[in-house]
Amino acid sequence: MTETRAQLERGLRIATLLVAVLTVDVLGMINLWRHAGTYEPLAAQVVAAALLTAVLATEAVLVGRRRPWGALRRPAIAVVLAAAALSYLALPQNRTSSTVDWIFGAANWVGLVVLLDRPFRTVLLFLGTHEALALGNLLLFHDVTRSSLARFATGSVTVFGLPLCLAVMATVLGRIARQADEAARKLERVRTAEAVASAAHRRRTQRFAELAGTTVPLLEGLADGSLKPSDPLVQRNSAIEAARMRRLFAETDTVENPLLHELRHCADVADRKGVEVELDARGQWPVPPVAVRRDLTDAALTALATADSWARVTVVGSDTLVSVNVVADCDEHVTAEPATGGVRVETFNGNGTVWMEARWEPS
Known part of the structure; x- marks a missing residue:
């Protein structure tokens, strides 16, 4: 990986991490404490927030050390989905995809932080699983009405769409970086071939000059x-x-x-x-x-x-x-x-x- 590509990917990781921190630890916490009295129980929401914060803290350490998630990726995604499921189970009646449902717009960004460098289909699968958890909670544990379905669909536009757009951008930038790497390698091969040919020509010229006198x-x-x-x-x-x-x-x-x-x-x-x-x-x-x-x-x-x-x-x-x-x-x-x-x-x-x-x- 070239230095330019590494810097590009690291910058994108940092930007995604900042968005996730803002969503979870700022906006999410504001909504959580604003509606603290409505959760049954509140401890479930606190644990879910702590799990997401732990994943973000791990990503901050990995970015600082310039290391990928590696073997920690699957456990991290499992933690994100478990936190989302735990939070959904403690939501009050008919509060899915509302401001009380703070994790609906937070867990998606945390998962994207973990899967940013993975293929696009992997990110799509995670976002679909996250949506399925929220929809399953609505259908199984809450009253399904036209207004609740409309609220869920409206919220899904940003919850699903914005991370998806960022994943598409990351995929495009990754493809551009790979093409730039390949172009750089081809240019280096051409330069090396030219240098070898030039050196061979100099050696032949030198040999002829050394034999010219005798x-x-x-x-x-x-x-x-x-x-x-x-x-x-x-x-x-x-x-x-x-x-x-x-x-x-x-x-x-x-x-x-x-x-x-x-x-x-x-x-x-x-x-x-x-x-x-x-x-x-x-x-x-x-x-x-x-x-x-x-x-x-x-x-x-x-x-x-x-x-x-x-x-x-x-x-x-x-x-x-x-x-x-x-x-x-x-x-x-x-x-x-x-x-x-x-x-x-x-x-x-x-x-x-x-x-x-x-x-x-x-x-």
Whole structure:
């Protein structure tokens, strides 16, 4: 439920509660004490008024705590109807739906307070039950005359009609609020989809920019024939660029350990060439930023992509140091300088074997 809808429903509850309090505890009490001497007995009317006041007090507490009636709703309606029946039984002869019958125009509002957030048919059923109690009291315990029936019908116009109008308004406002909620959710979904599409476009643009300096020239050379696929240097560069692309795609994956995940993708390129790759990890370490992970994996990526038959990658980490070591039987080469200042790379070549280490110390 949106904040606007919650405020709207709470405001309607408060307004209905104020009307009910005015009807029961002000107008109802004035009529009750004005005709106190005519009730048989008076205590029945006092108890009925106390029951209705207790229901209204409960609603005031629930509104203050912003809570619905929940499991208390049915007992509350039972209390309202019981109070009405008790009051009707103590009415003087031929006083139904008159000013002496104070509860006729009070119990309906108390019931509406309890059922305001329920479906319209539920409110209609309660109001009909309340009318049936009053009519049954008239038919069973009082003299039925044309004037008494006319008085009952006239009183029912306001007793039944006014709460019914408020229930209709509450139903309409609830429908409008639900439609507003749905429209807000649809708008949020559209905005989210646009944000996702925009982010995906930015990622694609960024990826293309990152590959433009190395991969694109290689592809253009192969396309226009200036580079020969049979050239060992072209094959070596193609393997390196393939590993970089695999790493680039792996950077967007949501995994627990991104560094190992990207190294596995780099190793997959070597594995497809028939190179025997061993990847080992020891310890635990914080997740390095993307730029740091690229510097840590660049040395391993190059060695894995150019290895002849075997390669071993070891990742050792802690809270203060992350080290990526690679040993492979590949050609001697010089690695690029790390782009981030916190990464150091060392390389040793000899006897057809290359050993590289990239170290990062988290600040």
